[in-house]
Amino acid sequence: MDVHNAFLHGDLREEVYIKLPQGFTHSAPNKVIRLHKFLYGLRQAPRCWYEKISTALVKAGFVQSYSDYSLFSYTRGSVEIRVLVYVDDLVVCGNDGDAIRNFKIYLGECFRMKDLGKLKYFLGIEIARNEEGFMLTQRKYALDIVSETGLLGSRPAATPIEQNHHLASDSSPYIPEPASYRRLVGRLIYLANTRPDLSYSVHILSQFMQKPRERHMDAALRVFSYLKGTAGQGILLSSRPDLELLVYCDADWGTCPLSRRSLTAYVTLFGGSPTSWKTKKQKVVSQSSCEAEYRAMSIATREIMWLRQLFTDLGFPPTGMSCLFCDSKSALYIAANPVFHERTKYIEIDCHRVRDAIKSEVLTTAHIGTKEQLADLLTKVLGKVQFSVLLSKLDVCDLHAPS
Structure with missing residues (x-):
C-alpha cells in the first residue's frame, strides 16, 4: 500500500x-x-x-x-x-x-x-513467487545502472573483481571527478541488498570514496561488466518448512595492507535461504588469525541474537539452537574452553559473548572445511569455479538465465 x-x-x-x-x-x-x-x-x-x-x-x-x-x-x-x-x-x-x-x-x-x-515491486526489488518460494531480484535496477555507464555492449566479466587486485596500495593517478565514482559505488551498495556476491567488491570499492584513483574506477566498471551478464540474479527465499537458523562466519587476517586490520564476514541462512550477510573490517588489529576468527564469531553471534528475536516477532521462532560454522579449530576451542588465558587475555570482554551464548544453549558451534565455507565468498576473491559453487549453495540463481 x-x-x-x-x-x-x-x-x-x-x-x-x-x-x-x-x-x-x-x-x-x-x-x-x-x-x-x-x-x-x-x-x-x-x-x-x-x-x-x-x-x-x-x-x-x-x-x-x-x-x-x-x-x-x-x-x-x-x-x-x-x-x-x-x-x-x-x-x-x-x-x-x-x-x-x-x-x-x-x-x-x-x-x-x-x-x-499483490507485492511485485518494492523499493526497486522485484518479487516473483511460485510453489518453491519467493525470488527477490533487482534486474531492472541493475540494467538501468549498467546502461547509464554505457557498458550494455561490453563483454561480461566472470567475477565482480579480479584476483590479486592490490587496490589498497595502488598508486595510479587520481581521477579528476570523484563524484562519478561515488555515484557508481553508491548504486552498488543498494544493489547489494539482494546480491551477496557483490558484498566483498562493494566493501573494497567503498574504502576509496574520498580520493579514488583510475585503477579504482576501472575496478568499479568491472563490477558493472559482471552485472551485465548477471542482471537477473537474486536470492530465493524457499518455502521449505525447515526453520533452522544456520550462520557461517569467516575472517581474513591482516588483509588491509595499510591498517593491517582483518576482514570479517558472515552469512545467515534461515530455512536454507540467505537472510542477511555482511562484510566489514574489524575495528582493531588482531594479533593472530585465531583472534581474528574469534572476533568474527562474536560479530556473527550478535546477528544470531537479533535474528532469533526478529523471527520470533514475525511468528516463526527458530527451532532448537542455531548453528555457527567456522573454519578455524583454534577459535572454536577458545569458544568452548575458557581456560586458554594466554590466547584470550588481550581480547575484549564483548568478544566472549560467544561463550555465553553457548552456555545458555542459544547456539552451538561446528567446524567446516574451507571449501565448504560460504562466508569465503564475502572475505576474499575466489576463482570462477569456486565462486559459482558457493553462489549455488546460497540459493543465488538467475531466473532469466538460459536453461
Whole structure:
C-alpha cells in the first residue's frame, strides 16, 4: 500500500516559519509565512509522520517490534497480520483475507492510501513467487545502472573483481571527478541488498570514496561488466518448512595492507535461504588469525541474537539452537574452553559473548572445511569455479538465465 502525500499527515507542533515563495508579492516585504502543515524538506516531517502511522497501527491493536521498529504485528486468536512500514510504503501480509481487507479499509479511513495489490515491486526489488518460494531480484535496477555507464555492449566479466587486485596500495593517478565514482559505488551498495556476491567488491570499492584513483574506477566498471551478464540474479527465499537458523562466519587476517586490520564476514541462512550477510573490517588489529576468527564469531553471534528475536516477532521462532560454522579449530576451542588465558587475555570482554551464548544453549558451534565455507565468498576473491559453487549453495540463481 502507498500513502499519498504522507508527510502532510503529520501534526505540526512547533512554530515553523518560511520565507515568501518566489513570485509571491506582498505589501510588507519583511513578512513570513507560518506553517500549519508539514512540507517535504522539513527535518521534523519524517519523524512526525512515523509517529502518526505508528499511533494509528497501535490503536488498531498492532504491537511494535523491539527488534525492528518498522515491523508491527497483530495477533487475535488464529488471525495474524504483519505490517512493514518504509516511509510511505506499507507491506501487509497475513493468514486471513477478510481481516486484511478490513485492515485496509481502516487505513483508508485514517489516511488517503492506494492499494497496489499483490507485492511485485518494492523499493526497486522485484518479487516473483511460485510453489518453491519467493525470488527477490533487482534486474531492472541493475540494467538501468549498467546502461547509464554505457557498458550494455561490453563483454561480461566472470567475477565482480579480479584476483590479486592490490587496490589498497595502488598508486595510479587520481581521477579528476570523484563524484562519478561515488555515484557508481553508491548504486552498488543498494544493489547489494539482494546480491551477496557483490558484498566483498562493494566493501573494497567503498574504502576509496574520498580520493579514488583510475585503477579504482576501472575496478568499479568491472563490477558493472559482471552485472551485465548477471542482471537477473537474486536470492530465493524457499518455502521449505525447515526453520533452522544456520550462520557461517569467516575472517581474513591482516588483509588491509595499510591498517593491517582483518576482514570479517558472515552469512545467515534461515530455512536454507540467505537472510542477511555482511562484510566489514574489524575495528582493531588482531594479533593472530585465531583472534581474528574469534572476533568474527562474536560479530556473527550478535546477528544470531537479533535474528532469533526478529523471527520470533514475525511468528516463526527458530527451532532448537542455531548453528555457527567456522573454519578455524583454534577459535572454536577458545569458544568452548575458557581456560586458554594466554590466547584470550588481550581480547575484549564483548568478544566472549560467544561463550555465553553457548552456555545458555542459544547456539552451538561446528567446524567446516574451507571449501565448504560460504562466508569465503564475502572475505576474499575466489576463482570462477569456486565462486559459482558457493553462489549455488546460497540459493543465488538467475531466473532469466538460459536453461
